[in-house]
Amino acid sequence: MRRALATVALCSLCATTAHAADPPVKWGELKSPYLREALYDFAQNKYFSAIGHLLAERWRPALKPEKAKTELMLAYSYLAYGMYADATTVLQQLPQDALTDELRNQFLLELANVRYQHGDLLGAIKAAQKVSGDMSSALRHRKIGFDAIVLLQQKQTDQAVALLRTLKGESEWSSFGYYNLGVTLLNTGQRAEAEDWLKKVVANNSPDAESRALRDRANYILGFSALKAQATLQAKNYFQQVPLDSPFSNRALWGVGLTFQTLREPKQALAAWLELSKRNAADRSVLDGLLAIPYAYAELGAYDQSVKQYRIALETIQTEIKHVEAAIEQVRIGGMLNVIVKNITQAHSEAFNEYQNFPVGPESRYFAGLYESHAFQSALRNYRDLRLMEQQLQRWAEAIYSMENASETFKKVYVDQIAAKQTKLVTAAAEMKQYIGKLALAELENRLARLHGYTSDALFKLGQMYDRDSAR
Amino acid sequence: MRNLTHRLLLWVTLATVAPPTLADDAELARKTRALDEQTQALKREVLELGRNIANLAWVGSYKPTGDTAEKNPRFNLKALSDQTVRMGQSLTRLEDGVLAPPGIQLVVFASLDAGEGFELREITLNVDDKPAVHRSYLPEEVVALRQGGAHRLYIGGLPEGTHKLTGSITSGGKSPQTNTFSTPFTKTANRKTLELRVSSFLGGASVTTKEWD
Numbered sequence: 001m002r003r004a005l006a007t008v009a010l011c012s013l014c015a016t017t018a019h020a021a022d023p024p025v026k027w028g029e030l031k032s033p034y035l036r037e038a039l040y041d042f043a044q045n046k047y048f049s050a051i052g053h054l055l056a057e058r059w060r061p062a063l064k065p066e067k068a069k070t071e072l073m074l075a076y077s078y079l080a081y082g083m084y085a086d087a088t089t090v091l092q093q094l095p096q097d098a099l100t101d102e103l104r105n106q107f108l109l110e111l112a113n114v115r116y117q118h119g120d121l122l123g124a125i126k127a128a129q130k131v132s133g134d135m136s137s138a139l140r141h142r143k144i145g146f147d148a149i150v151l152l153q154q155k156q157t158d159q160a161v162a163l164l165r166t167l168k169g170e171s172e173w174s175s176f177g178y179y180n181l182g183v184t185l186l187n188t189g190q191r192a193e194a195e196d197w198l199k200k201v202v203a204n205n206s207p208d209a210e211s212r213a214l215r216d217r218a219n220y221i222l223g224f225s226a227l228k229a230q231a232t233l234q235a236k237n238y239f240q241q242v243p244l245d246s247p248f249s250n251r252a253l254w255g256v257g258l259t260f261q262t263l264r265e266p267k268q269a270l271a272a273w274l275e276l277s278k279r280n281a282a283d284r285s286v287l288d289g290l291l292a293i294p295y296a297y298a299e300l301g302a303y304d305q306s307v308k309q310y311r312i313a314l315e316t317i318q319t320e321i322k323h324v325e326a327a328i329e330q331v332r333i334g335g336m337l338n339v340i341v342k343n344i345t346q347a348h349s350e351a352f353n354e355y356q357n358f359p360v361g362p363e364s365r366y367f368a369g370l371y372e373s374h375a376f377q378s379a380l381r382n383y384r385d386l387r388l389m390e391q392q393l394q395r396w397a398e399a400i401y402s403m404e405n406a407s408e409t410f411k412k413v414y415v416d417q418i419a420a421k422q423t424k425l426v427t428a429a430a431e432m433k434q435y436i437g438k439l440a441l442a443e444l445e446n447r448l449a450r451l452h453g454y455t456s457d458a459l460f461k462l463g464q465m466y467d468r469d470s471a472r
Numbered sequence: 473m474r475n476l477t478h479r480l481l482l483w484v485t486l487a488t489v490a491p492p493t494l495a496d497d498a499e500l501a502r503k504t505r506a507l508d509e510q511t512q513a514l515k516r517e518v519l520e521l522g523r524n525i526a527n528l529a530w531v532g533s534y535k536p537t538g539d540t541a542e543k544n545p546r547f548n549l550k551a552l553s554d555q556t557v558r559m560g561q562s563l564t565r566l567e568d569g570v571l572a573p574p575g576i577q578l579v580v581f582a583s584l585d586a587g588e589g590f591e592l593r594e595i596t597l598n599v600d601d602k603p604a605v606h607r608s609y610l611p612e613e614v615v616a617l618r619q620g621g622a623h624r625l626y627i628g629g630l631p632e633g634t635h636k637l638t639g640s641i642t643s644g645g646k647s648p649q650t651n652t653f654s655t656p657f658t659k660t661a662n663r664k665t666l667e668l669r670v671s672s673f674l675g676g677a678s679v680t681t682k683e684w685d
Contacts, residue, residue, distance in 0.1 A: 033581040033622040033667045033684060040621025044612055048519075055523050062665075062685055083512050118508045119501035375504045382511040389518050396525060414525055421518055428514055432507055 032063055035070055038077065047081035048385075048392065068098035075107065082381060084114045088127075101133035109142055116150070117374045125150055138171035145177040157184060175204050179214055183221060191225055198222050202241070215241075216248040223255045227262065235259045250276060250285035257292060266300050277312075281320045282365045287454050290316055295461065303465060310462040317458065321451045324444055327366055331440045337433060370443045379436045386429040393418045393425070577663040578630040580637065582607075582670060584617035590672040592617065594642040597626055597668075600635050604628065622667065630659050641670055641677040649676035657683060 030036050034057040041050035054074040057063055063070050071094050078087035091107055099107075108131045116124035128150070131143055144167055151160035164181035167174055178200045185194035201218040204211055223238035236259045242252035253276040260269035273296070276289035294309035331337060370376040397418045400411050582595055592614050597604045605626045609617070617623060637655045642648050651673075657666060665684035670677050 030620065033583065033665065036583065036620055036622035037581065037624055039619070040613075040616045040623055043616035043619050043621050048515075051519060052522055055519060081515065082508070083515055085512060086516065119505040121501075375500050378504050378508055382508060385515065386511060389515065392522075393518065396522065400525070417521055417524075421514075421521055424514060424517070428510055432511070435503065435507060 030066060030069060032057075032066055034060070035063060035066055035073065038073055042073070042077060042080070045080070047077050048388070050077040051081060051083075068094060072099065072103065072107070076110075079107075079110055079114055082114070082118070082378075082385065084111055084118070084123075087111060102135055102139065105131045105133065105135050105139055105143075109139065109146060112146060116146075118378055119374060121150065121153065137169055138173055141167060141169075141171045141173035141177060145173055145180065148177065148180060152180070152184065157188060160184060161188075170204070175201050175206075175211060175214055179218055182218065186221065186225055191229065195222060195225060198225075213247065216243070216246045216252075220248055220252045220255055223252065223259070227255065227259055230262070232259050232262050236263075250279060250283045250289075254285040254288055254292075257289065261292075261296065266296055270296055277316075280365065281316050282323075282368075284450070287317065287320075287451075291454065291458055291461075294465075298461075298465065303469060307462065307465050307469075310458055310465065314455065314458050314462070317451055317454050321448065321455070324366065324448050324451060328441060328444045328448070331437055331444065334433075334437070337437055337440065366444060366447060367440065370439060373439075376436070376439050379432055379439065383429060383432040383436060386425050386432060390422055390425045390429070393422050578626070578628055578635075578659065579624065579663065579665045580604075580626040581622040581665070581667045582617070582625045583620075583622045583667055584614070584671075585669050586618070586672040588618070590643060590677075591645050591648075592641070592643050592670060592677070593648055595625060595639060595668070595670075596642075597637065597639040599626070599628065599630065599637060601638060625668070630664065632659050632661055634658050637666065637668075637681070641679060643670075643672075643677045644675070651676045651678065653679035655679070655681040657681070 030039060034053065038050040038053040038057075041047070041053065051074065054070060054077060058070050058074065071090055075087045075090040075094075078084070078090065088111060091104075091111075108127050112124045112127035112131075115121075115127055128143065128146055135143070144163055148160040148164045151157075151163065161181065161184055164177050164184070167177045167181070178197045182194045182196075182198035182201065185191075185197065198218045198221060202215055202222065204215065206212075219238045219241040223235045226232070226235035226238060236256065239252045239255040239259060242249055244253075246252070253272050257269045257272035257276065260266070260272060270293060273289040273293045276286055277293060279286045281287060281290070290309075290313040294306040294313060297303075297306035297309055367376070397415050400414050400418075403411065578599065580597060584590070584592060586592075592609050594606065594608045596606045607623075607625060609623075613623065635657055637657065638653065640650050640652045642650045653668070655666070655668075657664070663685060667682040667684060669680045669682060671680070672678075
C-alpha cells in the first residue's frame, strides 16, 4: 500500500510526499467490466483514462447496481489526478448511507492530505474536521498524525505534542506519528522522552521501504542526540544501525566519524570520513566530511596531511561549484528542466509523486531538497499533466481526422475546439515551466552560496595551516 | 578534540534545524495554489471536451438508416487501432466514442482469474474469423488484471445476428504455451459487451466468456 510520508519534522525532514490515493474499493468486489476497466487504469496509475472511462459510463443503467462504488472510484480518480474540487463535489452528491463511516473518513483524510500538499491549508483543515464517527485504529492514527502536522505547520508545538502523545498501538501510520513526536520533542529539548518515541520507530521492523527509511532516519537522529549527551557508545550503535546503502548513510557516516573523534579514536574517525569523502559531493554530509578530514589531521599534528586534504577538499568544492554553475546555466536556457520533464512525461505511470519515483540522474541530483517540497512536486506534476493533455488532444484530433465519411464541417467543429484547448494548455505549460525554473534556480543559488561558504571556511583554515607552518 | 566535536556538532545542528524556506514560504504556497487551480480548471475543460467528443461525435456522423457498420463502414477502425498500437497507447473510452457509435458496438474485455504463477503474454482475437486485435501485455498490466481489472481488448461495429469470437492466448514463462478459444454470440440492436475470463488450465490457459449486455 502506498502511504503518504505524512511526516513533518523540524529537522529538515519536512517531506510530506504527495501520493496517489489508494482505492477504497477492494479489487474483486466490482462486477461490471466497465467499472473494472477504470480500476485497470487506476491500478496502473492512469488516472486521466480512469476518469474518462467513468465519466462516459457512470450514467448507464448497467452500472446502477454499483452506483456508489462507481462514484467513489470517480472521486478517488479525481483525487489521485489532483482534481480535488471535483472529487469533493462527487463525494458530496453521494447519499449519506452510500458509504460506511470508514470509507467516508478515509476519503476525507485523503482529501485533506491532497489539499495540504497543494498549499491549501485551510481546505485541508476543513476536510480533516469532517472526519468523524467510527473508524479503525489505523485511520485514527492517521487522523492524529495529520492534525499534528497541521498544528506544527501553525507553530502550535505544544498542542501537536499533546495530540501525538495520545497515539496508542501500532499501525502503518503510528510510526510516522511516533517519529514526528520524537523529533518535535528533541527540538524542544525534551531528549529523554524524545528518545523513547524514536526508539519505538526503530523497533518497528517492517520490511517495506517507507518503514526502513523512517527507521534509518530515527537511528541517525538518535545517534546525534546521544552524541550531544556524550553517550558515545550508544551514538555509535545507532549510527551503525543505518545500512551503508541507505539514503541516510551519509549522515550516519558523518556521525560515526564524530563519535570516534569524541572517543579519541581519530584513525577510525578518519576512516569513516574518508569513506564518506568518496561519495557524491552534491550531498552536504560529504562536504562536511571533506572539511572534517584535514581538521582532524591537524588535531593529530599531521600538518602536511592536513594541508593536502584541505587542497583536496577545495578542489572538490571548486569542481562542485562548476557543476552547480553549469546547472544554473542549463536551467536558465531550459536544458536541465527539459531533461527532468522528459523523464517524467515518458514515464508510463502518472504516479511520479512519491519522491522515490522522481527521476534521479546527474541532471537532477541537485534537486533532492526541492523534490521534497510540495511546491516543486505540485508544479512538476501539473506541468507533466498539462503536457500529457496536449498529447492526448493531439491523439483525439488525429482520431477525428481519421474518421471516414464524416463531413469536413463536422470534423472542423471538434478539431477547432481541440486546437483552442491546446493553445490554453501550451500557455499554461509555459507559465508552469517558468515557475519550475524559478524554484530550481532558487535551490541552485542556495546551494552555490553554501559551497562558497565551504570554500571560505576551507581557505581560512588552510591559511591558518600555512601560518602555523611558517611559525614552526 | 572536544572543541572539534563541539564545532562539528554545531554544524550538524545548524544544518538540521534550518527550515526549507521554499516549501514554507506563504507567497510560494499562494502561487503554487493558483497555478494548481488553473491546471485543475484546464483538466476539467479537457475531460469535458473528451466527453463531448465521445457522446456527440457519432451523433453528428451517424444517421441510423438500418445499415450496419459492416455493410456501410463509416469508420476505419483497423487503421485507427494500428495507429494507436504504434503510439504505444491504449485507446481511452473518450476516443472509443469516436470510433463506433454505442448502438452498433461490440466491446470485448479481457480479464484474469489466475494466481501469480500464471503469466499472461498475448491475446489474439478474431471476430467472425477476421483478425480484430493482437495484444501483448506488460507485467504491470498483468498485475492490474490480476487485481481484478478488466482490459478493453476490442471495440468495433457489428451488425445484428449470430457471430463468433475466436482467438488464442499465449501464456507461460520460459516455455510459453498457446491455447485457442471459440465463442459464439448473438448481437442485438444494442451494445454488446463480452468478457473473456482467462484462467490457468493444465499449464496453459483457458477462456470462459461472460455476456454482460
